Amino acid sequence: MQTDNAAASGKGMLHYFKWAFIVTLIGLALGAALGWQMTGTMGGMLSVFFICAVLAVLEISLSFDNAIVNANKLKSMSPVWQHRFLTWGIVIAVFGMRVIFPLLIVVIAAGIGPWQALVLAASKPADYAAIMRDAHLPIAAFGGSFLMMVGLSFFFDHEKDVHWVQWIEATMQRYSGIRGIEVAVVLVTVLIFxxxxxxxxxxxxxxxxxxxxxxxxxxxxxxxxxxxxxQMLSGAAKGGLGAFLYLEVLDASFSFDGVIGAFALSQNLFVIAIGLGIGAMYVRSMTIMLVEQGTLTQYRYLEHGAFYAIIALSIIMFLQSLFHIPEVVTGLGGAALIGVSLWSSIRWNRRVGDSADSAG
Structure with a gap:
């Protein structure tokens, strides 16, 4: 294990983001080609190219916390299932959530077949986008309650012994022994909204x-x-197929906001799939880097920031049932919480280092 960590620590940033950069080049080239095919003008080509780039940045900004939570779960999974999630899982994330999921929403909401939904997306993007926006209320409610459960389950844990915001987290740990307390908090929140x-x-x-x-x-x-x-059949380590399914549903919940918000920038399903697909590759790269570099153990409050960001995102999704909140607010809010937790972790590491030097 030490050898693996040493090898991982020697890997540069380019190693982790190599495939993300390759997919970026291919995706932006496809976006430019699609823009030329749609408009036949240089201005239209550049416009679609720019939209794909902005969508990729939007997806990355919304998914910092997703990468951290993925890494937190992956570190307890067997190497075989880690590999499966980072290969099959990314295919499901890119094509399933960015292409199939929006089509399924239209199939269910409009009562049409999958092929008709695809034709509608290609020939009448404005009608397609209108159906997606009309379906936003149940999507926000579903994703909000799921993500709130994810966030609360991290803090209502009797084994949790590291606290970032001491008075909040110590209190939540103290009451973690009450059965179903997370469910009660979510239900009360849902009733209020x-x-x-x-x-x-x-x-x-x-x-x-x-x-x-x-x-x-x-x-x-x-x-x-x-x-x-x-475990009974093969003695496999904890975190196999069950953890894989958990991460896939989690990724889907994170993707709801980005997929719906993307229609504010473009009504073309294929442009959205390209932009969000590029962003999803960066999330995968960040996840691998966090796992191999052991970043979550080096920065003790980083996970806390990610789970606070998840709870904040769940509340924002609930609020979006009442009024529109720009996606940039969602992305910057989550990034700010993670940034503050990283800064707090660095300060803690310095204090521990100073104390060790003094004792030495």
């Missing part, structure tokens, strides 16, 4: 939020059963 909506919207919001909550609980149950079965 549903009271500010119109009756017909309130029912849709509440039903979708309950499904988000149930999805989290079902993934936890199914994941535990699958991982237990793997």
């Amino acid at each position: 549903s009271r500010f909506l119109r009756p017909e919207d309130s029912q849709v919001f509440f039903r979708a939020a309950i499904w988000g909550l149930l999805t989290f609980l079902l993934v936890e149950v199914v994941g535990g059963l699958l991982d237990h079965s793997q």
